[in-house]
Structure formats: structure tokens, C-alpha cells
Amino acid sequence: MTTAAINPNNPALGIERSPGLWSLAWKRLKADRIAVVSMVIVIAFLLLSFAAFFGLIAKDWNKEIAINYAPPTLFKDSHKPAADLRPGAATDAGPAVDGAAAKPEFINDRDPLREVIIELKAQLGQSTGAADSGIKIVDPLADVLTELRKQLGRTGDGAANVVEAKRLDYLPFGADKWGRDVLAKVIQGSETSILVGFAAAIVATILGTVLGAFAGYYGGKTDDALNWFYSIFSSIPYILLVLAIAAVLKQKGVVTVVLILGLTGWTSIFRLVRAEYLKHKARDYVRAANAIGASNLRRMFVHIFPNISHVVLVQLSLHVVLFIKSEVILSFLGFGVPVDTVSWGSMLNESQNELILGYWWQLAAATVFMAVLVTAFSLFTDALRDALDPKLK
């Protein structure tokens, strides 16, 4: 009987449970068409990066499966493959397979056997005409090379552990300088960027929330000290602080980038959370909690925190976008993720030189993926803020 009396959902009592903040917000969010579309896009990106993280897709992004700079499928006629631009290949008079999609080039810049291949090719007179068959191209040197490679063992950067026999002329999204699939790379890059963005945002949010809670709740000396700390970090322009820390931390890696961004980006969260705690700490429910003997920490994080968590959530969402953008710049400059990890930033870095040669697909892929995710995430954040705090609108 007692349980029935407490349970507000009991229809017998005739009391309908009034919807809480979250269910109301969810209702408002669902009614917003832009919010729903952007949420679906963000979730799709998250699934994509989870799948990549667990190696379900794009695991083999490092494999060289196509010819160098293989064009995207849709534009296969618009570009001459890189092979023809090489001085060595210029003498190669073998007939092209079909129009512009020409002979694959078996020489790879990073291949430790490059010299050997060129020499052997010269000896063979290049006229074995691998391309004549048109359908299945077999490198006449493949056997010799595999043998040599076995002797050489695994090569330096793992670039050469590919059998060079079958290389595609074009890929859905094209290929990069080494013939790696741009689609796989851009998916792998999404994983890195999203992972870094979320991890750094979580670090910054936790730091900003905890410090802000202490400053706002305790006030007095604690507040002064933390405000001093805040003023130090906020007086140095964000990007300068990031670069200064990047200069000091020598180790490159995903963790370093997360730390750099997280340790510098907490200031605006601190300010907002502090203001919320100032507002809430004198409210009746907190005094009631005090009266029943809840400790300070309990009042701060069990009683007050759920009431301000919507502010924190919006900030978290805002910072994911900010940090994804920052990570791209850091990785572009070479201060971000290590070379063996692909990120949108490192793809943009590679595409700089490719563009001058006319290979625009890597730039396009990284740009479009990033722009779609960031736009969707920004729109979602705006909608989330409006849904959680309708007064703001």
C-alpha cells in the first residue's frame, strides 16, 4: 500500500506524472526537423567511427590497393593517372587500357626495392606490355620482387607489404600518393578526429565543472584562488596557449593532443558552471539537503549537479565541435596525432601539394566529411540548447 501511495504513476491516485526537464526537452528536440536530421548525421558519424575503432571498416586504410593518385570513379576520365607524369613512365609506349585510364604504375616511391624495380624493368625492356591484356594486369616482375621482399623481411613503414600485382585504376573516392583508398582514409580520419574531439571535450568539461563547482559553491578564498587560476588561462589567447603546450610536450600521440586541448579549453565551462552554482547554492532544496545532513560534496554533485547538467551538456557539445576543428589544425601543422595515424588534418596537409598537381579528391573528401559533421553537430548543439532552455530563444 505504501508503495502505491508513493508511486506517482499510480492511475488509482489520479495523479499524472508531470514530464521532467529531459522528457520535455526530448519532445521539443523531436519536433524540430533540423535537429532530427542533424542528430541522425551525428549518430551516423559516431557509428562510423566506432566501427573504424573496432576495426570493422577501413581497417586496411594503410594498404596500397590502387595506382598512385587513382581518380575517383565518377571522374575517371577527367585526369591522367600519375604514372604518365613520371619521367620514367614517359618512354613507356604501351597502349592504354581505355582512353585516359592508363597503365598502372608499379613503382612506388616508398618501396625500398624501387631502385631494383627500375633497373629490372629497364633490363626487361619494358615491352612485356602488361597492359595489353586490359583486364587482369600481371606485373612481369612480381615473382622476382616477392622473392626479394621475402629476403628483405618486413620493410620500414609497412608500405611495401602489398603484392603489387593487382592495383585498381580508380576507386570510389580516388587514391592518394601511395595508392591508398581515400574513402578508407577519410573514415579512419573521422575516427581519429571524433575520438580526439570527444575525449578532449570530456576532459575539459570535467575540469571546468569540478573547478567551477568548487568556486561557486564555496565562494570566498576558494573562489578567489580559482578565479585567479581562470584569469591566467583566459588572458593567454587560446591558440597561443595550445601551441606553447605543444612546444613543450615532445611526445606525439592521441593522448597528448587530448591533454593539450582539454587542459586549455576548460575556461568558458568554468565560468558558466561557477555562475550556476552561485545561483543554486542558496536555494531551498540545497538548504533542505543540508538539513538532512548531506555533506558538501554530496550537495554539490548529487543535489545541485543534476539541476545544472543541461548547461554542462550544451557546453560539452559546443566543445566537441571546437576541439575537432582545433585538432585538424594541430595535426595539419604536425603537432597533433603521430604520422602513422591518419586524421583530417594530416589529409589536408597531404592535399596541399596534391592540389597543385591537380589531384583534388583527398582535399574534397576531408573537407566534405568534416564540414558535414561540424555543421550537423553545430546545428544539433543549437537545437539542444533551445530544447533544454526554451527561455533563451
Added chain:
Amino acid sequence: MLAYIIRRLWQILPTMAGVILLIFFLFNVVGGDPAYLLAGKISNPEQIANIRKQLGIDEPYWMQLLIFVKQVVTFDFGASWSTNEVVSQIFATRLPASLMIGIPLLILETIIAVCIALAVAYVRGSFTDRAAMVTCTVAQSVSILVYIIVFQYVLAYKFGWFPVQGWGNGFLENLFKFAALPILIALVVSLAPNIRLYRTFLLDEVNQDYVRTARAKGLSENRVMFVHVLRNASIPIITNLMIQLPGLLVGLFLIERFFSVPGIGREVILAVERSDFPVIKAVTVYVALATMLANLAADLLYKAVDPRVELK
């Protein structure tokens, strides 16, 4: 007024002390021993000891901190570790190029952003307004790197309208030839967020009673928007401008790097790449100081813009 300025300057001291401590902690404690780095790969202990002595890092931490404070106060950070150029000299020679891009950018950006924001705030809620906001969101989502790469490739390399990169000696040559494309790119990048921001500032004002009164008096819409609304929205706009000002020096680092503009931002990137600590330390400390002074200047400007503001 004077008392206010003095008090505010006095308040800068503890923050400045904190900035110095933070930078010291980063570069002298976390940064570790740069002697190995400077001595190169082949080095004997004697050389390393020598370098340490030269840099003053064989001293205890409190002594190093004192040296650092002295450097900050006397503007004397010694020479760059990689080029041996005196750090103050680096500042003096790199500043003009950064300002050459930064000042025209700030002026153009403010005028254009305020005008567009006024226009979209005036037609708030309409299709134009929403279209403009979506455009801004999308424009903001594209990385600044893409703008630079594409604009440089298309406008400079392909069409040849601007030099691909470089910097000259003459003032006019620099401003109209070499700085033009960097300013254009920076303008495109910074317009989107600023239009959105200024629009919200203006929207806060357009629903106020005084706007209705102004209209009731029969003032023209132009006068209402440009004189009444804009003047009242100018406080947050000025704050935003002032906050941007110091960051502008280093904020243009990517553009300066791509276009080989010999400015402060490019110098910072080079310094980070070369682990050139004195340069980074100096830039960080003085830019932080500039930020605090800019905040003070913003507060003083409030008073000029809005006589109701009382400086306490």
C-alpha cells in the same frame, strides 16, 4: 577615472604573476633540459654543461624564475636559440607585417559584419535571415585550412590575380599586392562567426521599448537601426573587438605561414617547430599582457559609448 585606471592596472599584477608562473612551469619544469636538443646529436658532457651554463638552467629553479622575471620586466629575452637573432629584434621586425594584415582586416571585418548583421536582424525570422544563418553555420564548419588552400590555389595559382606568396619592402606594395589575398581569406573566415554574434547582440536591442518609441516619433528605419539600435548594441560589439585584438597578432599564424608573410604568427609556428623556447615565452607573456590591457581599454570605451556606465 585616473584612480580607476590605476586600480585596474594594479589588479593586472597578480594575473601577470600567474602567467609568468605558468609559462615558467611549462618551459622550465615540464619542458625539461633543452641542452641536449641544442647540442645536437653528437655532444660530449662538457658541451652540454657549457650550454646549460649559458642558458642559466644549471641554476636552481628559484634563480631561474628570477632570471625569467627580470627578462619580462626588461624586455630582454636574449637571443633566439635557433637563429641567434635577439628576441626583441624579432618582435620589432615581425610586428609591422602582422599589423599590415591585422588592421585592415579588423576595420573591414567590423564594417561588413555589422552591416550584414543589421540587415539580417532587421528582417529577423524571415527566409533571408534563416538562409543567412545557415550559410554562416556551414561557412564556419569548413576548416580555415581549406579556405587558405583553395583560395591560394584558385585565386593566386590558377587565375594569377594575386602573388602566390611572398612579401615586399614598400608599404603600398605590401598592402595592395601581398597582403590583399591574406586579408581576403581572413575576412571570409572571420565574417561568419561575427555576423552570428553581432546579430544576437542586435536582436537583444530591436525589441526594446526605446526602439518602439523611436519609431513612434516617426524616425526613418535607417535612423532607428543605425543610430539608436547600433549605438546601444555597440558595447558588446566593442568588447568582442577588443578581445579579438591581441589574438589577432598570433591568430593569423596559418595565413602568415601559407603566404610566407614575415609576421609574429609565423614566427610562433617556426619557434614551436624548432623548440625555440625564448621566442615562445616572450610572445606568450606579452600577448597575455596585451590581452589584459585590451580588456581595460574596452571598459574605458564603454564609458565613452554609454554615459550610464559607471567605472567602479
